Amino acid sequence: MSDVVLEARGLVKHFPITKGVVFRTKAGAVRAVDGVDLQLRRGETLGIVGESGCGKSTLAKMLVGLEKPTSGEIQVRGDDMVRLRGPALRHARRNIQMVMQDPYASLNPRMTVGDIIGEPFAIHPDAVPRQGRERAVRDLLDVVGLNPDHINRYPHQFSGGQRQRIGIARALALRPEIIVCDEPVSALDVSIQAQVINLLERLQRDFGLSYIFIAHDLSVVRHISDRIAVMYLGKVVETGSHVAIYDQPTHPYTQALLSAVPVPDPRLRGHRRHIVLEGDVPSPADPPSGCRFRTRCWKAQPGCAQHEPTLEVRQRSPHPSACHYAETLDLARRY
Amino acid sequence: MNFDPQAPLLQVNDMHVEFRTRDGVARAVNGVNLILRPGETLAVLGESGCGKSVTAQAIMGILDSPPAHVTKGEVLYRGVDLLRLPEDERRSIRANRIAMIFQDALSALNPVYSVGFQIGELFRTHRGASRQEAKRRAVELLDQVRIPAAKSRVDDYPHQFSGGMRQRVMIAMALALDPDVLIADEPTTALDVTVQAQIMGLLAELQRERTMGLMLITHDMGVVADVADTIAVMYAGRVVEYAPVYDIYARPAHPYTKALLESIPRLDFKGRGLNVIGGLPPALTDIPRGCPFHPRCAYARDVCRQDPPPPAYQIASQRIASCHFIREVLGV
Numbered sequence: 104m105s106d107v108v109l110e111a112r113g114l115v116k117h118f119p120i121t122k123g124v125v126f127r128t129k130a131g132a133v134r135a136v137d138g139v140d141l142q143l144r145r146g147e148t149l150g151i152v153g154e155s156g157c158g159k160s161t162l163a164k165m166l167v168g169l170e171k172p173t174s175g176e177i178q179v180r181g182d183d184m185v186r187l188r189g190p191a192l193r194h195a196r197r198n199i200q201m202v203m204q205d206p207y208a209s210l211n212p213r214m215t216v217g218d219i220i221g222e223p224f225a226i227h228p229d230a231v232p233r234q235g236r237e238r239a240v241r242d243l244l245d246v247v248g249l250n251p252d253h254i255n256r257y258p259h260q261f262s263g264g265q266r267q268r269i270g271i272a273r274a275l276a277l278r279p280e281i282i283v284c285d286e287p288v289s290a291l292d293v294s295i296q297a298q299v300i301n302l303l304e305r306l307q308r309d310f311g312l313s314y315i316f317i318a319h320d321l322s323v324v325r326h327i328s329d330r331i332a333v334m335y336l337g338k339v340v341e342t343g344s345h346v347a348i349y350d351q352p353t354h355p356y357t358q359a360l361l362s363a364v365p366v367p368d369p370r371l372r373g374h375r376r377h378i379v380l381e382g383d384v385p386s387p388a389d390p391p392s393g394c395r396f397r398t399r400c401w402k403a404q405p406g407c408a409q410h411e412p413t414l415e416v417r418q419r420s421p422h423p424s425a426c427h428y429a430e431t432l433d434l435a436r437r438y
Numbered sequence: 439m440n441f442d443p444q445a446p447l448l449q450v451n452d453m454h455v456e457f458r459t460r461d462g463v464a465r466a467v468n469g470v471n472l473i474l475r476p477g478e479t480l481a482v483l484g485e486s487g488c489g490k491s492v493t494a495q496a497i498m499g500i501l502d503s504p505p506a507h508v509t510k511g512e513v514l515y516r517g518v519d520l521l522r523l524p525e526d527e528r529r530s531i532r533a534n535r536i537a538m539i540f541q542d543a544l545s546a547l548n549p550v551y552s553v554g555f556q557i558g559e560l561f562r563t564h565r566g567a568s569r570q571e572a573k574r575r576a577v578e579l580l581d582q583v584r585i586p587a588a589k590s591r592v593d594d595y596p597h598q599f600s601g602g603m604r605q606r607v608m609i610a611m612a613l614a615l616d617p618d619v620l621i622a623d624e625p626t627t628a629l630d631v632t633v634q635a636q637i638m639g640l641l642a643e644l645q646r647e648r649t650m651g652l653m654l655i656t657h658d659m660g661v662v663a664d665v666a667d668t669i670a671v672m673y674a675g676r677v678v679e680y681a682p683v684y685d686i687y688a689r690p691a692h693p694y695t696k697a698l699l700e701s702i703p704r705l706d707f708k709g710r711g712l713n714v715i716g717g718l719p720p721a722l723t724d725i726p727r728g729c730p731f732h733p734r735c736a737y738a739r740d741v742c743r744q745d746p747p748p749p750a751y752q753i754a755s756q757r758i759a760s761c762h763f764i765r766e767v768l769g770v
Contacts, residue, residue, distance in 0.1 A: 154630035154631070154632065154633075155630055262718050264718070292485035292486050292657065292719075293485065293657065293659070293698060293701055293702055294485060294697070294698060294701055294714075294715040294719075295718075296701075297701035297702070297703075297712040297713065297714045297715070298714050298715075298716075300703070300712055301711060301712055301714055304711070319630065319631070321631070321705055322660070322702065322703045322704055322705040323703050325703065325704075325705060325708055326703030326704070326708060326712070327703075345708060349705070349708075359632060360631060360632060361705070362635075363631040363632045363634065363635035364631050364660065364705045365638075365658065365660030365661045365663060365664040366660055366663065366664075366704070366705050366706050367659040367660045367662075367663045367687065367699065367702060367704065368663055368687055368706070369663045369664075369666075369683045369684050369687050370684070370687075370688075371663075371706070372663070372664060377635065377639075379632075379635050379636055379639060380632045380635075380636075382586075383600045383602060383603070383633070
């Protein structure tokens with residue numbers, strides 16, 4: 104398809120666990136991301152949800168080139184980002200930028216806002232001519248709803264929500280097609296969170312951006328995403344449109360995850376099905392054989408330990424689901 | 439201490455707390471009134487800096503002074519004002535009668551003692567139990583909070599537990615001496631949703647068994663809708679609305695509550711465009727005159743910008759809201 108702006112195939116990231124001090128030997132590996140395929144289309148938002156340790160942030164880092172994949176490829180505009188080197192890589196990176204989670208840690212406290220947002224221009228001098236840079240930074244501040252006259256202020260003079268706007272302005276500086284947002288609103292209070300979400304939506308409309316939106320808050324992801332991928336222990340277990348995932352989830356993990364999210368409406372108390380999972384997520388250094396979710400799954404059969412289910416459309420799952428027994432389950436009785 | 443069994447379990451009257459710092463006086467709590475009954479879950483809801491945690495810490499008497507000073511008010515436990523008790527009597531109330539759990543279990547637990555030792559410490563200090571007896575009780579408690587293989591895990595250290603398990607350990611510690619008030623300060627904020635569901639379920643069950651009063655401090659309107667009986671919404675150190683849970687979600691009476699409910703994305707349907715509360719919460723060193731919410735409020739008029747701030751209007755038997763334009767907000 105021509106409107107695919109980013110395609111990842113078979114992405115794997117294993118972090119080695121070493122033993123010994125002098126003779127470091129490999130003792131194993133944390134399989135943070137273990138074979139992920141995804142496609143992002145022009146102007147759409149792909150939401151990635153999952154709990155801590157499922158590999159969603161590692162995936163984000165690989166997509167923007169901050170982490171080198173162990174194997175797999177990332178195609179952006181026909182270039183494989185993993186294989187590019189030198190000036191070609193630097194040029195390709197312009198097209199895919201990132202907004203970080205923590206607006207306090209991701210801005211250098213010793214740099215002015217103008218320097219932070221203008222830094223991409225220093226790295227890519229041909230993007231904007233030197234004389235035009237201050238103008239460009241002021242425009243960016245205006246676009247994200249900050250006062251352009253605050254260009255010489257420092258990050259600590261801004262609130263959390265305003266800092267996140269600075270991070271967004273920095274990501275926009277090189278006019279990328281794709282922005283990877285790694286938990287962009289989870290450090291913010293609800294009233295501020297809404298401001299930032301609305302800003303991201305407006306920028307997407309105005310600039311035709313494609314987002315990869317990573318979050319653990321399923322309500323936020325539903326609000327902003329067109330399609331969603333659910334991750335568990337380094338793999339995508341279910342993917343589909345927001346309607347498919349939220350209204351007809353077929354993977355038991357997605358079902359449990361959705362049922363655990365509290366809904367801000369007390370009238371639904373006792374009217375929603377709660378699936379409470381036992382125990383914790385297993386260690387990604389030693390994931391269970393076969394289906395990785397089987398140790399916490401109420402549908403697990405002996406066969407699940409031997410045969411790993413692939414992510415595919417199944418008889419009872421109209422969208423791809425990685426469960427041998429995938430079928431829809433009505434989680435909520437509605438009024 | 440002469441507790442009056444007829445008096446309310448826990449009552450906070452007109453509490454004021456300020457922090458005297460180099461940069462000025464931060465008025466964190468400005469006249470908070472709360473009441474908690476046995477078996478009730480009272481949710482104190484608000485954003486960062488609204489004074490919800492400071493209120494809880496003042497009730498517990500664990501604020502660092504200086505810089506914090508409780509300048510006015512009462513904290514009545516069964517009719518006895520805790521703020522006027524000498525420190526040793528206050529200490530015997532903590533854990534025995536009123537216990538607290540915190541957001542970050544890893545920093546709330548001591549990393550150099552085993553969890554069994556830390557839980558047992560309560561029995562040794564408050565009940566004069568022997569080491570053996572204390573350890574036996576610790577195992578029992580770990581079992582009650584559903585830590586698998588409690589007997590073999592009692593000698594483990596906090597870092598050996600997962601986030602959810604550590605929160606269970608802290609709950610076990612809080613409940614060790616069978617208190618009748620539990621204050622939970624953002625107990626599940628650091629946890630994943632599936633673990634959050636486990637912990638909230640456990641808290642609800644333990645509360646039911648013991649008819650304990652639970653004061654739940656949180657910013658999560660989903661959690662509140664699931665478990666609370668009554669809600670106190672705080673803003674800039676004041677309770678701006680106080681109401682039973684069903685009323686507040688169906689018809690909020692304060693503009694802040696209303697705006698807050700309209701600004702959250704929902705899991706159960708996909709909306710278009712979130713309503714936004716413009717501006718920022720005020721700095722506590724410089725709270726606006728009149729109603730502290732007026733600079734961000736859609737209903738604000740001249741009267742809102744003048745002192746005194748709107749009083750707490752009683753709008754139903756159990757509903758209070760402090761806004762000059764309640765009728766307009768309710769749409770009557």
